[in-house]
Amino acid sequence: MAKEILRVEKLNKFYAKQQILYDVDFSIAQGEVLALLGPSGSGKSTLIRCLNGLEEFSTGDLFFDGQKMVPTEKNWQQIRQKIGMVFQSYDLFSNLTVLENIVLGPIKVQKKSRSQAVQIATRLLKRVGLADYLQTYPRQLSGGQKQRIAIVRALALHPEVMLFDEVTASLDPEMVRGVLEIIKELSEKDNMTMIIVTHEMNFAEQIADRVLFLEDGHILENTPSKQFFVNSQTERAREFLESMKF
Amino acid sequence: MDHLGTSVLFAGNNFSRLLGGLWTTIWIALLALLIGLILGTFLGMMRTFKNRPVRLILRLYLEFFRIVPTVVLLFLAYYILPRQLNINLPAEQVAVLTFALWVAAEFSDIVRGALISVPKHQRESGLAIGLTHWQLFRYVLLPQALTLELPATINLATRVVKTTSLLMLISVMDVINIGQQIIEANGQSHPNGIFWVYGLIFFFYFIVDYPLSLLAKKLNAANQH
Structure with a gap:
């Protein structure tokens, strides 16, 4: 167990x-x-x-x-450092670049050194295929990109649990897949503990235990998927x- | 030229005295703005807290400074403070103090308005990564509020500069007061002096305030996009 x-x-x-x-x-x-x-x-x-x-x-x-x-x-x-959360409306901090969005938590909350935080951010961004966007501002990104970065921002704190609150609900249909794949990979590769609110039934069926x-x-039910x-x-x-x- | 009376501006050390008065006007306005904006930022933040008594007190503070005319505030500070509280400050300091408190009151409302118009989700995602309330203000909410509040702030600054003209009432040697002295001293020799002196003062205020209002206009336009 x-x-x-x-x-x-x-x-x-x-x-x-x-x-x-x-x-x-x-x-x-x-x-x-x-x-x-x-x-x-x-x-x-x-x-x-x-x-x-x-x-x-x-x-x-x-x-x-x-x-x-x-x-x-x-x-x-x-406790919020241990529980990452991603929201429906991709809420990157609009006044900060992608990099600053991601390193803010590690540096200010977890008191990591800047170089360490940048390293974490770069590695995670590479993983979601957005390594070229370090210095970009959120307004220049698509919804799907923003949502992937919001996931990275949460992951940068090394949480034990991730909460996803309808993270694809306001994305264009063709953006949904990329985001869901990242979540799936998190479960499969990193064995991340996750609680997911979603309306994507196929996705839930594939990923949920x-x-x-x-x-x-x-x-009403608490059932194996x-x-x-x-x-x-x-x-x-x-x-x-x-x-x-x- | 002399029959026009412009010479009154340059007779003796009149012109440098007027410039000196302008400088008094400017430093009082700048110092009051500096103190007021810093204080107002904190008060504005506190006005977004949940604590009701704090909010009520700050609201009363704002309304007091908004409702009571600035002249009355100046007189209160200049005549009543020393008499009742035995605090004797030079007129310039009374002016800075009064204006700073006034700016803080007005700015607290600007900051509060800007803070509450930052989308709620920005606050929540900040909390979700473990930021403390102070860090949330410092790194996320205030910088975003700043762009929203800039035009209104510049507007406030131009009002402060203009309102310094009241300082002659508490005998601060600002540009208006000095202008008045020059007019009175030269009334016999330059009967048209009043026109030229006030003309120059108008020009002084204009070159200080107009760039500010241009900037406000530009920022306003930029914010629309």
């Missing part, structure tokens, strides 16, 4: 009086890829954002590497999968 990296226990989330997440329980082991699926508004993004403190949760517990997370600002700031199926803030896509446990999940097909 691989080591458990992250565990969520009885997590509840309210916006004002409205409850968004209900008693969410799950855990993820090292190297595992978890796909968070479900209809729009089911709470997938809220859940994934709770995992690195961008959303506060109302009750419940988070454990990282077996340690209970005390949700203070300082603790989150520490397990699927969490959410609806209205409830986890092979089983989920072939023979879901719940009627609702089957309907959902059916609706995603053409």
